[in-house]
Each structure stands twice: as structure tokens, then as C-alpha cells.
Amino acid sequence: MMDKAAGLPIGMFDSGVGGLTVLKAVREQMPCEDVVYLGDTARLPYGTKSPQTVSRYAVQCAAELVGRNIKLLVVACNTASAMALDALREIYSDIPVVGVVEPGAQAACVATRNRSIAVIGTESTIAGGAYQRAIHSIDPGTRIVGHSCPLFVALAEEGWTDGPIPEAVAKRYLDPVFSPFSLAEQSVIPDTLVLGCTHFPLLASAIQKAVDPATVIVDSAATTAAIVHGELVRLGLGRTGGGCGKTLYLTTDDVARFARTGTRFLGNPISEREVELVDL
Numbered sequence: 672m673m674d675k676a677a678g679l680p681i682g683m684f685d686s687g688v689g690g691l692t693v694l695k696a697v698r699e700q701m702p703c704e705d706v707v708y709l710g711d712t713a714r715l716p717y718g719t720k721s722p723q724t725v726s727r728y729a730v731q732c733a734a735e736l737v738g739r740n741i742k743l744l745v746v747a748c749n750t751a752s753a754m755a756l757d758a759l760r761e762i763y764s765d766i767p768v769v770g771v772v773e774p775g776a777q778a779a780c781v782a783t784r785n786r787s788i789a790v791i792g793t794e795s796t797i798a799g800g801a802y803q804r805a806i807h808s809i810d811p812g813t814r815i816v817g818h819s820c821p822l823f824v825a826l827a828e829e830g831w832t833d834g835p836i837p838e839a840v841a842k843r844y845l846d847p848v849f850s851p852f853s854l855a856e857q858s859v860i861p862d863t864l865v866l867g868c869t870h871f872p873l874l875a876s877a878i879q880k881a882v883d884p885a886t887v888i889v890d891s892a893a894t895t896a897a898i899v900h901g902e903l904v905r906l907g908l909g910r911t912g913g914g915c916g917k918t919l920y921l922t923t924d925d926v927a928r929f930a931r932t933g934t935r936f937l938g939n940p941i942s943e944r945e946v947e948l949v950d951l
């Protein structure tokens with residue numbers, strides 16, 4: 672018989688709908704699991720806020736999910752993972768807490784051939800240096816160039832993910848990152864680009880067009896889902912049996928907007944009936 676705790680849902684949160692790219696990967700790899708997903712849309716973006724504010728918001732999101740009895744917490748937001756993962760692991764030491772930065776760093780270190788990696792994300796993620804630290808803890812000799820691309824968040828939210836506008840924005844942001852003239856002396860042009868923000872996978876094709884076709888683009892969603900799966904198996908908490916896992920969506924702002932924009936990020940319809948409004 673399945674352990675009682677194994678029947679509990681996985682809890683996930685993001686500043687908004689971006690983390691649904693991680694939920695999509697979790698669904699693909701663990702279709703039986705129930706998930707409670709919280710999007711803190713009322714306070715998006717996190718990516719321009721201070722570490723103190725992001726940590727406070729992240730702890731409130733986690734408290735809401737833990738209060739609903741979850742077996743594992745996924746911090747499906749790069750900014751919150753970069754700023755608040757240690758605090759969350761300390762506060763909720765009785766459940767596994769998985770972020771998206773370490774999986775992204777691992778995937779990038781596996782992908783790079785020339786040990787030169789570019790990381791793009793929100794202002795706070797890049798300024799905080801979490802990716803840089805995570806990559807260096809795996810391979811201290813890797814060269815890393817970080818660049819914030821805040822407009823990508825707005826473009827993804829707006830649904831402008833293909834065509835001349837996102838391609839021009841991608842070129843404007845990425846040309847200096849991959850230019851031998853703007854890189855420090857002795858640097859090597861990165862062969863790997865980490866999408867260090869939940870919104871960026873939606874712009875992957877525009878981003879790919881702006882860089883050398885041989886550049887490997889790393890999206891941490893699949894690696895994060897694999898780590899979640901590994902943790903559940905290790906702890907004997909994986910849900911077994913047939914059937915489809917259920918998802919409950921929580922949002923801190925307009926339910927209709929969450930369902931509409933979320934549908935695009937998830938790649939599957941979200942109905943307003945599945946979304947609950949919460950006040951943190």
C-alpha cells in the first residue's frame with residue numbers, strides 16, 4: 672500500500688505564471704502526482720525587488736502551501752530560488768525544498784564543452800550571483816558571464832514570443848554577451864546559455880536566432896523535474912497507481928487573467944474553475 676504522505680500533493684510557487692513551465696515538466700515526468708501551484712501575480716515582478724522583499728514574499732508563498740499539507744516544495748521561480756532558497760530550507764526543514772538554480776547550473780555544466788557559460792535572468796537574479804556560485808561550486812574553473820534581460824519577462828507575458836520584436840530585443844541583449852570585444856581579455860565566447868528565468872523558455876526560438884546556432888540553450892525545467900522525481904523516489908514519497916494527477920491553482924490576483932496567461936505558459940488550457948484566489 673502507498674504511504675499516506677506519498678498521497679499528498681507537491682507544492683510549487685512562482686511570482687506569477689512563469690513557473691508553469693516547471694509544472695509542465697513535472698507533469699510530463701510525474702503524471703500521477705497531485706500539484707498545488709501558487710502564482711503570486713499580485714506582486715509580480717520579483718525580479719526588480721530587493722533580496723529582503725523577495726525573501727519575505729517567498730516565505731509567505733511557502734507558508735500558504737505548507738499550510739495545505741504538501742510533501743515537497745518546488746521554488747519554481749529563479750529570483751526566489753536565488754534569494755530565498757536557504758531561508759526556506761531552514762524554515763521548512765521537515766520537507767524537501769527544491770529550487771531551479773542548482774538544476775540549471777548542473778545542466779549547464781554538463782552541456783558546456785569550452786567551460787564558458789552565459790546566464791541570463793532578471794536583474795535581481797543576475798546581481799545576486801546565485802548562478803555564478805552554483806556553477807562555480809560544480810566547476811570552479813568555468814568562466815561565467817551574466818546579463819539581465821528584464822524586457823523578456825514583459826514580452827512573454829504579452830505573448831510576443833516570435834517575430835521581429837522579440838528577435839530584435841534578443842539581439843540587443845545578447846550581442847554584447849557573445850561579442851569577443853566586450854568580453855574580458857582571456858575570455859572565451861560562451862558555448863552554453865542558461866535561461867535563468869521562468870519566462871525565458873517561451874522566447875527560446877527568438878533567443879536561439881540571436882546567438883550562434885551551435886550555442887546550447889539550457890532550460891532548467893526538465894532538470895528540476897528530474898531532481899523532484901529523484902527526491903520523491905529516494906524518500907519513498909512517489910505516488911503510484913494509474914490515473915491523472917490533479918492540479919489546483921492558487922493566485923493572489925485576478926483569476927481570469929491567471930487562467931488566460933497561464934494557459935499559454937503551461938501549453939494546456941487552465942479553466943477559471945480550477946483557480947482559487949488567495950490572500951497572503
Ligand code: DGL
Nearest residue numbers: 686716717718749750869
Ligand atoms: N519568475 C521570475 C523568475 O524566474 C520572473 C518574473 C519576475 O520577475 O517575477 O526570475
